[in-house]
Structures are given as C-alpha cells and as structure tokens.
Amino acid sequence: MPFNSLAPQLSRLGPGLVLGITATGVAFAIHAVFPAVPAMTLAVALGLLSANIPGTAVLTAGRARPGLDFAGKHLMRAGIVLLGLKVSIGDVLDLGWLALLLITAVVLLSFAGTYGLARLLRLPGETALLIATGFSICGASAIGAMAAVRRIKHQDTVLPVALVTLCGTLAIGVLPLLMHPLNLSPEQFGAWTGASVHDVGQVVATAQTAGASALAIAVVVKLTRVVLLAPVAATAGLHQRFLDVRERAIGDADGSAESDGRFPPIVPLFVLGFLALVAVRSLGWASPVTLEIAAAVQDILLATALFGLGSAVRIRTLIHTGGRAVLVALGSWMLIASLGLGAALIMIR
Numbered sequence: 001m002p003f004n005s006l007a008p009q010l011s012r013l014g015p016g017l018v019l020g021i022t023a024t025g026v027a028f029a030i031h032a033v034f035p036a037v038p039a040m041t042l043a044v045a046l047g048l049l050s051a052n053i054p055g056t057a058v059l060t061a062g063r064a065r066p067g068l069d070f071a072g073k074h075l076m077r078a079g080i081v082l083l084g085l086k087v088s089i090g091d092v093l094d095l096g097w098l099a100l101l102l103i104t105a106v107v108l109l110s111f112a113g114t115y116g117l118a119r120l121l122r123l124p125g126e127t128a129l130l131i132a133t134g135f136s137i138c139g140a141s142a143i144g145a146m147a148a149v150r151r152i153k154h155q156d157t158v159l160p161v162a163l164v165t166l167c168g169t170l171a172i173g174v175l176p177l178l179m180h181p182l183n184l185s186p187e188q189f190g191a192w193t194g195a196s197v198h199d200v201g202q203v204v205a206t207a208q209t210a211g212a213s214a215l216a217i218a219v220v221v222k223l224t225r226v227v228l229l230a231p232v233a234a235t236a237g238l239h240q241r242f243l244d245v246r247e248r249a250i251g252d253a254d255g256s257a258e259s260d261g262r263f264p265p266i267v268p269l270f271v272l273g274f275l276a277l278v279a280v281r282s283l284g285w286a287s288p289v290t291l292e293i294a295a296a297v298q299d300i301l302l303a304t305a306l307f308g309l310g311s312a313v314r315i316r317t318l319i320h321t322g323g324r325a326v327l328v329a330l331g332s333w334m335l336i337a338s339l340g341l342g343a344a345l346i347m348i349r
Contacts, residue, residue, distance in 0.1 A: 011196035016067020020075075020311075023050070027303055038201040040140075041169045043303040044162060047310020060172045060311040073154050075301045076144040081221050083141055083226065084277030085291055086200065092224045095347075102303035102343040103224050109339055111232075114332035121324045126318040127160060129236075131325065134164035135332040138226045139198035140306060145229055148268045149237045163329040165306065168198040170333065173226070176209040182341070187219050188348045190214030194221025196340030201299075207301040217348075230275055234267050268337035 007189040029041035050056040060068060092100070111132045118128030130152065138163045147157045175197070179189045193207040193214070200222055207218035280286050286294070 003127045011203035013067040013070050015059075016064035016308070017071060017304075018067070019050075019064045019255045020068055020071045022281075023047070023299075023307045024300055024303040025146040027307070028299075032047070034055065034289060036205060036206050037174065038169070038172070038199070038200050039299065040199055041165055041304040041307055042309040044165045046160070047307040048313055048315070049311055050307075051311045051317045064311075068311050070158075070308075071304045072312070073144075073305075075154040075308070076140065076305035077148070077268075079298050079301035079305060080141045080145060080229075080332050081270050081273035082294050082301065083138075083200075084274040085281050085286060085294045085298075087223045087226055087278045087281060089227075089278065089282040091220050092227060095220060095224060099221070099347045100224065103195060103221060104228065105146045105230050106212055106336065106343050107136045107225055107232075108333065109320075110336040113326065113335045117331050117335075118325075118328045121328055123324055123328060126150070127325065130157060131163065131328055131332065133232065134160050135167070135198060135329070135336060137227075137229050137232060138186055138222075139164045139168060139202075140302070140309070141199075141226075142232075144305075145268070145271055146236060148270070149233050150240050155312060158309050159325055161306065161309045162313050163325060164198050165332040167329050168202040171337070172202055172206045173196045175206050175337070179210060185348070186210040186214040186345050187217055190216065190218035191221050191347050192337075192341050194218035194340075195225070195343050196337045197222070200226070227278070230267070230271055233271050237267050239308060261274055 022044060023046045027039045027046055030042050047060075052062050095103075110156060112206050114135050118131055118224040119125070123131070126281040129150065130143045130146055133146040134140065136142075143157050143160050143164065146152070147154070171193075175189075175193060178184075180214065184192065189210045190207045190213065193203055197203045197206050200219070203218050203222045204215065207215045218296075281291070
C-alpha cells in the first residue's frame with residue numbers, strides 16, 4: 001500500500017489500536033498478579049469500564065472507535081486462525097469414539113437448547129444464533145466466526161461476546177465449589193470443565209484448581225469442542241448460501257434483484273486458516289518455540305479484540321435491552337454445565 005494511502009488509515013485506526021493494546025497490557029499485568037482471573041475477562045471488563053466512565057467514554061465513542069471496531073473484527077479473526085495451532089487431531093482421537101460422540105452431543109444439544117430458549121424469549125434470530133454458538137463451542141471466537149459466515153453486523157456481536165465472557169468467568173468461581181459435593185474425581189472434574197466452560201483460558205483457570213490431571217483432560221476435551229467450529233461454520237455458510245440463492249431467485253422473478261452475481265464464501269478464509277494451522281499442529285510441523293510464540297500472540301490479539309468489543313457496550317443500553325439476553329445466557333450456562341457433567345460421568349467412570 002502506498003504511504004500516501006497508508007497514512008490516513010493509520011491516523012484513523014491508530015488511536016483505537018493504541019488504546020486497545022495499552023489496555024491489553026494492563027489486563028495481562030493484572031492477570032500476572034491475580035492468575036485466577038483470566039486476561040480475556042479482564043480485557044472485556046476494562047472495555048466495559050472505558051465505555052462507561054465519563055473520562056474515557058468520549059474517547060471510545062469518538063476518535064478511538066474506528067480502531068476499536070477494527071480490533072474487534074479483524075484481530076479477532078487473526079486470533080481464531082492462530083487458535084488452530086492449539087488443536088492436535090491426534091490428541092482429540094486419543095479420547096476415543098465414545099468421548100467424541102458425547103462431546104459432539106453436548107455441543108449440538110446445548111446449541112439447540114440455547115437457540116430454542118432465545119427464540120422462546122423473543123430474542124432476534126441473529127442474537128439467538130450468536131449466543132447459541134458462543135456458549136456451545138468456544139466463546140467469543142465462535143461468535144466471531146458465525147458472525148462472518150452469516151454476515152451479521154459487527155456491532156451485533158458485542159452483547160453475545162460480553163455475555164459469554166462473563167458467564168465463563170462465573171464458571172471459574174462456581175464449578176470448583178461443586179467438585180467435592182458432586183464427589184467428582186480430578187479427571188471427571190477436568191472433563192466436566194472442558195465440556196462446559198466456554199473460552200480456553202477460562203477452562204485452564206477452572207481446571208487447574210483440581211490439579212495437573214484435571215487440567216490435561218480439560219484442555220483436550222475443550223479443544224475437541226473447538227474443532228467443531230469448522231463444521232458448524234460450514235453448515236451455517238451452506239444455509240446462508242441457500243437463503244441467498246432463494247432471495248436472488250425471488251428478486252430475478254419480480255425484477256427487483258440488485259446483485260453482482262457473486263456469493264459470499266461458504267467458509268470464510270480465516271476459518272480455512274484455522275483448519276490449515278490445525279493440520280500444521282497435527283502433523284508436527286510447528287516447533288515448541290513456534291507454538292509458544294503463536295499462543296502468546298493469539299492471547300494478545302484476542303484480548304485486544306475483546307477490549308474493542310467491550311468498549312462498545314453501554315451499561316444503560318444493556319440494562320434496557322439486555323435483560324432477556326441475560327436470562328438466555330444464564331439458562332444456557334446451566335444447560336451446558338448439566339450436559340457436560342453427564343458426559344463427564346459417562347466418559348470417566
């Protein structure tokens with residue numbers, strides 16, 4: 001890109017990106033002092049604060065907004081691509097076919113149950129779809145992928161991301177308290193955590209309270225859910241393609257069609273990038289140092305993206321418009337926790 005074209009872009013996006021990266025640094029610094037609190041949760045919380053404190057609200061709504069929106073959309077997608085380097089198909093297959101079927105059932109049932117509850121409470125279809133995707137698969141990353149496939153506006157992802165992040169944080173405090181009353185072994189607790197907590201970082205924070213054996217199985221079970229992001233996104237993309245074809249046919253029939261003849265991709269390029277990096281990890285082509293660096297970069301990208309999304313949430317608006325969505329989120333959280341517990345007890349006897 002020529003410099004005379006790049007300079008205006010940097011001027012427009014720079015303030016928001018600098019603010020987001022600075023806030024990410026603060027989030028990681030707090031996480032280093034209080035390891036039990038995930039950096040991703042802190043990033044969302046700092047975004048919420050920046051949008052609702054008079055001193056910073058003007059900045060996040062004004063000059064910094066273009067850069068924050070860019071982070072929430074494009075840095076999120078870059079983070080999803082790098083997420084693929086955490087997934088090894090060999091580790092997933094080592095769980096066994098029963099475990100794979102149970103994890104898939106948890107994802108599908110929690111997705112269907114959440115979507116049904118959301119529609120019952122009359123949430124818009126797009127909001128219902130995003131909440132169902134985020135809670136059943138892998139949190140904010142899944143919401144970003146689904147929004148891209150279904151061409152959902154960036155601003156419509158803000159509330160679902162905030163809800164899935166906050167409910168995942170709730171799990172960090174609640175699930176460890178239930179381990180002993182439910183008489184779970186560390187392995188059973190780890191499987192439960194991996195099957196029911198949303199974000200990978202939240203899974204680690206929750207499972208590590210029960211020791212190394214719980215953490216090991218929790219991460220593998222969680223990443224098995226992450227693998228399902230690709231087929232779910234592809235299915236949603238096929239459905240969107242069908243809707244586009246039908247709409248275009250109706251438009252051609254009545255002469256109202258306005259189209260350049262092109263369709264959006266069934267699977268976005270960044271989801272294909274995610275699959276490519278899953279293959280790289282599974283084939284052993286990435287060195288341990290590369291994986292470590294990629295994991296750190298991914299954390300920075302996602303935290304900056306989550307700050308950008310959180311900075312678009314106005315508490316006053318959330319109170320007026322988000323009550324039903326909060327009920328759906330809590331219902332979904334309890335549903336997936338129940339399904340995940342049942343799956344863990346069957347997987348590990």
